[in-house]
Amino acid sequence: MSYDSKVDTLLHIKRVAELMTEAASELIRRANVHDNSKLQSPEKELFDEFTPKLKESTYGSDEYKGFLKGLKVALDHHYAHNSHHPEHYENGINGFNLFDLVEMFFDWKAASERHADGSIYKSIEINKDRFRMSDQFVDIFTNTAKHLGW
Helix, strand or coil, rough: CCCCHHHHHHHHHHHHHHHHHHHHHHHHHHHCCHHHHHHCCCCCHHHHHHHHHHCCCCCCCCCHHHHHHCCHHHHHHHHHCCCCHHCCCHHHHHHHHHHHHHHHHHHHHHCCCCCCCCHHHHHHHHHHHHHHCCCCHHHHHHHHHCCCCC
């Protein structure tokens, strides 16, 4: 009797589905707690003051960077408590796991929507240098944004 791969293939398909469901559960968990530290001191008070200013500024501009200096205490706390920020790790994005990377990408998209002239593509371009991202990462992020119709 010759080998029939159907059973092994079905088992493989089932296992990949189990693993992807496990990953989806981790993403849902993260979605439910994303940036909760912004609702607590010292972040809340400073974000109350600076969020309207940031909204009217251009991401990456000198004005924007000046506002970030005013947010330093809040940002230091935020980065320490949120692993989806490269600043959370001593070695930046190289300290990430895949879930940190995915959460960061969607955080960039949502943040770009808070600026009058925001763009996920501009964020990717600016953050390429800021976080020393490889061309491959940039291509994956850009391809994903296009895939999602942004």
